[in-house]
Amino acid sequence: MNIKKMEKEIHQAVVLIDNDEHFAPIELSKPKVLMNLVDRPMLQYTIDMLTLSNIDEIFLFCGKFFEEIKKFIDDYKRKVYVKLNIQIFFSEDYTSLGPVMRDLYSRGIIKSNFILIHGDCVGNLRLDKMIEKHKENIKKDPGCVMTCIFRKVWPNHRSRSSPNQKTMIALDSQQKIVLFEKSMKKRAEIPTDLFERNSCISIHYDLLDTQIAICSEKVPPDFSDNFDFETRENFIHGLLADIELLCHHIHVEILEEGYAARVDSILAYRNISRDLLQRFVYPIVPNGRVSDINIDDENIECLQLDSDSGHNEEMNENHDDECDSDSTKFSDASDDSYDSLGDEYSAFYNEVYDSVSRGIEEHSIAENIILEINSSKHAYNVPVNEVNSLVIKAVLNLALNSDGNFSSTVKSNLKYGLPIIQNYIKSISSQNDCIYSIEEFQLQNKELVTSLHLIKIIKFLYEENVLEEDLILKWFYKPKSLSDHVTSEQETLRKSKEVGLFIKWLEEAEEESTDDQDD
Structure with missing residues (x-):
């Protein structure tokens, strides 16, 4: 009997803690991921989704606020009683995905396919099932090194309010990315040689980029070999530019059901708060009376206080002493x-x-x-x-x-x-x-x-x-x-x-x- 086959596969996740200028000045004194979103810190939603997905090991990479994040993780494990192996890595060099991937490679801690996700991601996806989808992609295409997860939404949906969501992708018949563009422009140029190289192409502008990816163990060494790869977009464009040399491909999984979105702007903060209150992220839902709250545009002003105040305004109560009454009054409108x-x-x-x-x-x-x-x-x-x-x-x-x-x-x-x-x-x-x-x-x-x-x-x-x-x-x-x-x-x-x-x-x-x- 093959003992190796009996061993349970270890599911791993790499969580990126970003420094986000959209939430300044608050983010200057406290990590954005520890700001409350409805009734809990953003990072907790990410970990809750990973827990729901039966992830065994979580590696957090942060470039700032190590002590605050460590304290949150210690408190979380003590209160929730989850048997998760959560490790925190800190370096001021973690300013983008590139340094994180290169450090991950040097540490040699990745054992197989892993989840790449941001610490401000809210969702209810079963990411362990996405890992299985990624394995299927590898069976069909041994060159598949990453499967990016998108949600199907119509172009003017409120979820696409963030500039990061203005994405157009072209896929071949195997759901491999052959063109990837992030642009605010209404028109896009598509090279004619794409049609010469591919018998069938589908072009999508109706997708929300969850910025969640399932990666193979080949991804960190790819970053280590190419110092031009600083972001996921650099990585995708780099592989597309040298596709014949590297022979590495990126596939896409398009979801018709389930929820996942990043709190990467003030507008996204508002929209995802509403989605949580309307229970679109079930079974991850707010607790207690917070579900009776309606959030209007004025509440967003609570996030834009002077950094000198040192406060993180939490939107989980009908009265909040940290803001004046005009900016904390919740709307009576539906x-x-x-x-x-x-x-x-x-x-x-x-x-x-x-x-x-x-x-x-x-x-x-x-x-x-x-x-x-x-x-x-x-x-x-x-x-x-x-x-x-x-x-x-x-x-x-x-x-x-x-x-x-x-x-x-x-x-x-x-x-x-x-x-x-x-x-x-x-x-x-x-x-x-x-x-x-x-x-x-x-x-x-x-x-x-x-x-x-x-x-x-x-x-x-x-x-x-x-x-x-x-x-x-x-x-x-x-x-x-x-x-x-x-x-x-x-x-x-x-x-x-x-x-x-x-x-x-x-x-x-x-x-x-x-x-x-x-x-």
């Missing part, structure tokens, strides 16, 4: 109604985007585009303030997604769209919707859209009498906080040279106007 509106906003935005895009291409008169937008507004029952915001964002995103120079394209789009904008931006309230939508657009795309671009857009609308002078000055001196951005981002924008010079010019123009009136 959570379901908000979710349905979210999908309708997305559908409405897509129609506005398409209408304006077609209007620009076909030089359609603005009145016809306004009629289309109004028709869509009534069809989706979108509130006026959202219409104002989404119309502005559609005009600006069209310029960002074009192949031309952003400055010239946005100027051209604004000139064409001016009658459309003037139709919706009239009152002080609508002007507020407009200017904060412009600011949010710039902050979301600050690598491509500079503060100078922002000022040129605002100046154009000011000169065309869309935005009033007093409103712009109030926007500068008394800004309201944007839910998806920390206050420091808004402060940095207002401290930029370009914004300062524009405000100075605006104030001087006002003084000259006042002097002329006095004369």
Whole structure:
């Protein structure tokens, strides 16, 4: 009898504890994964899913906050009484996946296929079954070194609110990745040679990337041999570029059922909180009275406190003394109604985007585009303030997604769209919707859209009498906080040279106007 065959396979998991700038300033004083999500720290959800999956050994890799994470793990094992072998590895060099994989290889602790997962992942997947799927892939394709797990969701689903979720992949008939792109653009270029090399290709933009992967023991040495591999995306692109040399492939498992998502942004924090409260992650569900809570946009502001306060605001009680009453008040509105509106906003935005895009291409008169937008507004029952915001964002995103120079394209789009904008931006309230939508657009795309671009857009609308002078000055001196951005981002924008010079010019123009009136 073969004794080796009788031995139980050891299931292992590698958990990455990321440093996440999206949760600054809180993450500066406490690890994000130990922030409470509804009724427990994020990391506990990850470990709960691994426990549910009968994982035997968990290796945590962290680059900061070793003592805090060690204390949490010690407390967890003592309270939950799980017989898990959890080891914590710490190094300031663990800034990305690359150093972790290379260190993992040097330690020689990986015995077979293992799970690669982030410490902010919430889900109810049976990952031991995913390991079996990965083994099946290896039987069919000995070159398979990784199986990435995706969930099937429609493109505008709220789960895909994070920029990390804008993923397009192309698969061959064996579900191997032949193209992998993360992009915010609406159009994608697909090399024609893919069709020459593959008789059958399926292209997907309807998948949510759980960022969970089942890896073979060949993955760590691949990273060790290639120091260009720093992230999973680098790894995938590297294997695709040298596929004939390395002969290593990455397969995809697409799930129709089950839940898994990362808390990798403030928006994801809100959406996953809702999913937990609606028990989409069963059998991992909140305990106690927390299930009666509805979370609205204002609660997210609790996450954006000054780092000096040293507090981690937990959203598991109806009253929270750490935030002021305005920002901790839970909504009385139905959570379901908000979710349905979210999908309708997305559908409405897509129609506005398409209408304006077609209007620009076909030089359609603005009145016809306004009629289309109004028709869509009534069809989706979108509130006026959202219409104002989404119309502005559609005009600006069209310029960002074009192949031309952003400055010239946005100027051209604004000139064409001016009658459309003037139709919706009239009152002080609508002007507020407009200017904060412009600011949010710039902050979301600050690598491509500079503060100078922002000022040129605002100046154009000011000169065309869309935005009033007093409103712009109030926007500068008394800004309201944007839910998806920390206050420091808004402060940095207002401290930029370009914004300062524009405000100075605006104030001087006002003084000259006042002097002329006095004369």
